[in-house]
Amino acid sequence: MRLQLILALLLTLLISGVQRVCASVLSYSPMSKPTDPYQQRDEQQRIREAVETARRLALDLLDRDVEPCTSHSPEHHRKTLDISLCQTGSSLAKVADELDRILAATPKTSGPLFFNQLFGGRDPAAVLTEMLSPLVNSSMYTYKVAGPQILIEREVIDRMLAKVGFDNGEGMFTPGGSLSNFSAMLLARNAVAPEAREQGLDGRRLRIYASSDSHYSITKNAGMLGIGRANVRLIEVDREGCMSVSALREAIEEDLASDIVPVCIVATAGTTVLGAFDPLESLADIAAEHRIWLHVDGALGGSLLLSEEHRHLLAGCDRADSLAWNPHKMMGMPLTCSVVLLRESGLLAKSLDESAEYLFQTAPDELNPGRRSIQCGRRNDALKLWAAWRLHGDDGYANRISQQFALAQYAVSVIRAHPRLCLIREPQSINVCFDVVGTSAVDVCAWLEQERAIRIGHATVNGRTVIRLVCVNPDLSNTDLDALFEAIHEAADAVS
């Protein structure tokens, strides 16, 4: 009897256990599984929390702007920062804490210790826009999705076209100068090899001409376009770093005699190391004579079109077929902000349009930039530029450029005044290349980074490694440059 009772009890327990398991299996739904603490809350409230946290962290980050950002190894960061992704989620507060630590440990590119790249500084209107735009999260393929954002982009592109002098042109924002150059090179390739888009290249040998000081994206793009890296002819430059017109002419004539098809001449307006400008009028003459596409890589120097004082460096750019311009360089936009501008309207669609009926559902196509872009989903990089342009106006940008040039000229005067410093070239724009006699530029830059958290780069000019100071941040002052040169002297004493 007792045994029966025990068996009955065990059976009941077993059945109720099975029932519980079945019930939980049936009610299982990945969406309702409470592993994500957010599931219990309302979306609006969560985003509100995110915005408030962002405000707090942004202000904290600004308070810490003065702290130098010391160099640490990747191992150090792996040990001190919690960057691993996990199976289970965590709270927004914890994510924010870790983000805060990561941002604090990230090199600061806006302050008086950063001279390393062709960008630097911050713009209030652009920061404001970049903080807000994820809240609407537009995608720039259609008017249907992006509404007035499309009009904003048009306004910015039209203003830039007018500055170049492309009266009937068009343009497109891209994810950076490399891809603005790519887009132009693609259109140039399709102009001489129209079959390429449909059937692929027909085996003819194509050629691109760019100076030996051109940006590496030119050879990379030639590789991506099926033209071949080896088919980029790097034309010699003169002492100032400008493409030799006679060498270009000879190269083209030699190629034509060998049935090699010129695709485009890439002129650089503001080279990456020396900030030099190729002679656009002369290159436009050659391009016109041989009916070759002329592309101007103005990723760095395109912004000079906003300055009456300095735009002469780009004289002749209105005769080019295309121009790349990076507002994330001299116009101080947060990365990335780059545009490719075309003299003739209609060419982008000719090379890029596809009939995706699931996307392009409303007319007119003029308001559907997705039909003219190498991208599908695309953020509106024009919005921050529009906001900043509204804030500063053309005049503000002209003043900004004057200040950048003034800083470069001040640096030149300091270098000239000190026998230990040697100016490598008289700068044409805002890149100042120099070295410290008796030292290696690599060692000086490494010491500055390790001991003073100063970031300044080195590069090679005519086989000589030099320090490259880029005066792109107009919020810096002569006093900041004095402090930099003082540190350079200390570095030189330490490494020589």
Ligand SMILES: Cc1ncc(COP(=O)(O)O)c(C=O)c1O
């Ligand atoms: C002359 C020139 N062209 C193109 C580029 C590439 O621009 P991005 O870095 O936006 O791809 C650079 C970058 O520094 C550059 O200096």
